[in-house]
Amino acid sequence: MADDEIVGRYSDLAHRALRGEPITDCSAEAFTAGGFGAVGYTDTEGLPEGAVRASLGCGNPVAVAELRAGDKVLDLGSGGGIDVLLSAGRVGPHGHVYGLDASAEMVELARRNAEQAGAVNVDFLHGSIEDVPLPDLWVDVVISNCVINLSDDKGAVFAEAFRVLRTGGRLGISDVVSLDDADPALRAEAGQRVGCPAGTLTVGEYRALLQSAGFVNLAIRLTADHGGGVHSAIIQALKPAGSPGMVIRPMRDDDAEQVLGIYQAGLDTGNASFETAAPSWEVFSQGRVLRYVAEDTETGQVLGWVAASPVSGRCVYAGVVEHSVYVHPGCQAHGIGRALMTAFIAASEDAGVWTIQSGVFPENAASLTLHQALGFRVVGTRERIGRHRGVWRDVIFLERRSAIG
Template sequence: MAHEEIVERYSGLARAALSGERITDCGTAEFGEGRFGAAGYGDAAGLPEEALRASLGCGDPVAVAELRAGETVLDLGSGGGVDVLLSARRVGPEGRVYGLDASTEMLELARRNAGRAGAANVEFLHGVIEAVPLPDRTVDVIVSNCVVNLSDDKAAVLAEAFRVLRPGGRLGISDVVTDDGVDAVRRAAAEARVGCAAGTLAVGEYRGLLAAAGFTGVDITLTADHGDGVHSAIVRAAKPAIGPGLEIRPMRESDAAQVLEIYQAGLDTGQASFETTAPSWEDFTAGKLERLRYVAADVATGEVAGWVAASPVSSRCVYAGVVEHSVYVHPRHHSRGVGRALLTAFVSASEDAGIWTIQSGVFPENLSSLRLHEALGFRAVGVRERVGRHHGTWRDVVLLERRSPVVGR
């Protein structure tokens, strides 16, 4: 279904709700069994009956979003406004909740429901979730209920979510997903039968798009089984945290010159690696895993403050979850917590990607690196003695590793 048709469909449902009808966008069996709509909420007591009747969700994203007083929340595809009103209660008068929807009729319904609820800390915005009308890094938490599956550009939705979130911001959404490996014909039939989905993502696809957008700490929990491999799910993820004025995001081609300059500055200290000259960008990218490369960037200037990346340690399949990483910080940005933030994000992203062991060799003289790694759960396996010559001197290397407590337990 094209975007315009989807919006027209929901506008029609909003008109029906505005005239007092109970609405549903799913098969009535699914709705009746409480798998969609207001039945999915744990604590909606006190919300206007009109808002609950207009609920077209497939779960309770606000329940898992762990909202705190004073936070700014954005609800993608806010419909009749239930999740906006629930969020507004949690963030309190110091907080603010935006509801974004492409249907003007849905916005009218939501504004009417907010008026009935007496919610003063909410604002409804007209627009699409593929191009969010809010500035960069202005939102603490994104919630959404049964909407991402309706988008024909889900990569853009997640990229926009990442853009508007502040570093450390969280995503908590309820959506319809498919099991990995369900064939296309069965998937389409199941989606049509459930009636709510215009095109679900498989769980693995969802994880891939979240990682490509820059999210870490990804968790997808199936919450209701609609048969034939289709489920409701709660999808959680976070934008990596870092100190003020900085942002951690996936490394891009346009970062090449700055990444290699920082690499060379690290090598010039004589404490970073046996290498003495940074590789070409082609060699750098050929050796590093594509999904596990991040930069920390100054949000005002775009300047890259540091980077982290990893290479596989072996092509043997038994080592498929073992990588060797490097983390480099620009000399101008030392002592700002950049290395720690990059490494924290990297550890989380590597676990999302199914990596069970991260290893690295560090010169014993590089005490700050040893301390940082120890603080983030790395242990010294041992000291490899006189393992290589560096500027004519045989040097020892401390072999560090971090065995994930969550992957491959």
């Protein structure tokens, strides 16, 4: 189903809700059996009947979003406004909640419901969840209720959610997903039955897209079973935390010049690596995974980077990586390395990495201190392991074992 058809369908549902009619976005039988709509809520007392009646979700993202007084919240695909109104009550008068919907009729319905509820700390926006009309780093929490499965470009949705979230911001989503081993035909049939015309993501695909956008601490918990390997689910994730004025995000190809410049500056100190010259971007990029940069939010300058490489192509070592972390020489002692490493460790846990290892020169006291503070242990010292600039050097070998699994 094309985007304009989806918008048209939900606009028609909004018209029916405005007339006071009950609505569903799939068969009434599937809607009831799947636990869709207002059945997932226990705290709708005091909400306008129209907001409750127009609920088309597959869960209660507000219940898992850990909303706090004063938070700014964005609801992607806000429909009749039930999650916006519930969130508005939780964030209080000093917080604010934005609802975004592609259907102008749904926006009209939600505004009417907000007026009836007397909610003054809300705004409803008409627009696309793939192109959110809000500035960067604007909200503390992004929620969504059974809407992302409707998008034909789910990667763009996650990228926009990451963009508008402040550092350390939270993502709390209810959505419909498929098991990784679900039969494609049964999966497609179940998706159509419960109203997912754009197709559901598998759990693995969902995780991969969230990671690609930059999210960490991923959790996907299956809830209702709709048959055919299709389930409702609660999805939670975090945007990596950073100091004020800094964001941790995935490394991009257009970061090449700055990343390699920071790399070379580190090599020039003589205490970062046996290498003496940074490689080409093609060589640098080959095989490196879990790549992140720290970026100055005002200037766009890359302040540091972290990346890892698999230690071996043998399957037995599939969860073992060796990493490097470098900080711009003019930005030392600002917590950048720690923020990068914290995000990297969280991402490695999400990716199933069970051992992170690294070799550090004994003279690099700052790196040793940082790693040990973040749970790395010294395994041993490899004495006179190589010559560097004509001098035999020792290397301290460190590793961090995952506590997960």
